[in-house]
Amino acid sequence: MTGAVAARTGDEMSGPALLVAGLAVTGSPLTASWLLAGLTVSAAAGGPLLGVLLDRARRPGRLLACCLLGYAGGLLLVLYGLGRVPDAALIGVAVVAGLLGPALTGGWTAQLPRVAGPERLSRATALDSMSYNVAGLAGPAVVGLVASAGGGGATVLVCAGLLVAALPAAWSLPPVRSRPAAPAAVPADPGSPAAADAHPAAHGSPAEGGAAGRGRAVRAELVEGFAVIWRNAPLRRATAGSAISCCGLAMLVVSAPVLGAELTGESGHGALLLAVTAASGLAANAAIAAWGRVRRWDRVLAWGTAVLGAGMALAAGAGAFGAGAFGAGAFWAAVVAAAVAGAGEGPQLTALFSVRHREAPARLRSQVFTTGASLKITSFAIGSALAGPLAAYSASSALVAGAALQAAAVVVLMAGRREKGSPTEAPR
Incomplete structure (x- = not known):
């Protein structure tokens, strides 16, 4: 977990650090924003390919x-x-570096079952999600402190240092001992995890020892990984719903500084709202880790998304009534709204990881995680672009749009669910 926190804090710092450094050196907000865009836009291409390479790697x-x-x-x-x-x-270099971004998120999380084991996976997943919350709190804060003390260039140096500090933990992760054995019978559902692992020969598993299996084209495995996500209903819902939700979450991130300025006259108070959201998410995930095993992660995913949307709607209301006599009270209402949003966002992330661990075939797990991460990063970038004009008009407009996207995500997450649970979900 120490390595994960270091890597993800560096990841959280990377975007703001490039923004600060680019602006400090060139004085051009356009150059700084394009560097950030380059770092994030290539994740959609890098995630699936990284997943294939991780799934094929012995170490x-x-x-x-x-x-x-x-x-x-x-x-x-x-x-x-x-x-x-x-x-x-430089933008081209940022694009190339961004191809590796999903490895710092989904690629790392995909290795968790090899470290924790099935009996501790639920608690370990909650702790892993907490590392994202810690990084979300620490990353922007460290950028601000380092930029104030040492300038924009120092933020990139510290960010790189944190990434390098995670190298020993990554290098020491256990190797893949063996591939899943073929079951006696093939499940009827072609989208189930067991079905995808049923015939190693069909997927070119190294365990079969055949040269044809080992030489399977990367492109075919890419198609296979996308097919697993599409055919498996819980995975499909979780992937689509989380991507929509992440687009809406970008509305909160972009509009928070604007909301802080509207309510208090200081945009820096918007950073406080984001810190409250991250801290609330951290506390919620700590409660899940302490509570123990959760059986219906699909429901936690949907309810977490709904609570996140409710928090954004409350924040929009605080912004709408923030003028005049309601100004001081409205800011504290926004703080409460940020805490509500975090109470949903934290468990949402833990539930998303748990659904992926449960549903993803073992030999395709890395691809499922990195593909999901790349889709979320790209969706966040799209949401950020859409949020800019809305937040320029008013923070409440962007927050209402974000809450609407959370509602759409809940609809996607609930669509098609059978009353008695999915085949891989415990009966109610």
């Missing part, structure tokens, strides 16, 4: 370590080139 931890080193190296190259080489070349 996936060493591949993760290479990704950490490559990501840190890309950030340092951008820092070194600022003011020395054309902006277009």
Whole structure:
């Protein structure tokens, strides 16, 4: 978990650090924003491919370590080139580095069953989700402190240092001992995890020892991984619903500084709202970890998304009534709303990981996680782009749109669920 916290804090720092460094060196907000866009937009392409490579690797931890080193190296190259080489070349470097981004999120989480084991997986997943909350709290805060003390360039150096600090933990992750054995009978549901693992020969498992299986094309495995997500109903709902929700979450992140400025006259209070959201999510996940085993993660995923949407709607209401005599009270109402949003966002993430661990075939788990991560990163980037014009009009408009996206995500997460639970979910 120490390595995960270091890697994810560095990941959370990377975007703001590039923004601060780009603005400090070039003085151009356009260049700074394009560097951030380059770092995030390529995740959609990098995630699925990284997942295939991790699933094929005998020592996936060493591949993760290479990704950490490559990501840190890309950030340092951008820092070194600022003011020395054309902006277009630096944006290209950011795009290449961004291809490795999903390894810091979904790629790391996919290795959890090899470390925790099935009996401790539920609690370990909650702790893993907490590492995202810790990183979400620490990353932007560290950027602010380092930028104030040492300038924009120092933020990138600290970010790279955290990524490098996670290398030993990634390198020491256990190897893949064996591939799943073929069951006696093939399940009827072609989208179930067992069905995808039923015939290793059909998927080119290394366990079969055949040269044809080992030489299976990466493109075929990419198609196979997407097919598993599409055919498996819980995975399909979780992937689509979480992507929609992440688009809405971007509305909260972008509008928080605007809301802080509208209610108090200081945009810095918006950072406080985001910190409250992250802290609330951390507390909620700590409660889940202490509580123990949860059997119906699909329901937690849907309810967490609904609570997140309710928090955003409350924040929109605080912004709408923040003028005049209601100003001071409205800010504290926004703080409460941020806490409600975090109480939903934290368990939502834990539930999403738990559904993926439960439903993903063992030999395709990394691809399922990195593909899901890349879709969420891309969705967040789209939401951020949409939120800008809305927040410029008013923070409440962006928050209402975000709450509406959470409602749409809940509809997707609930659609098609059978009354007595999915085949892989405990009966009610």
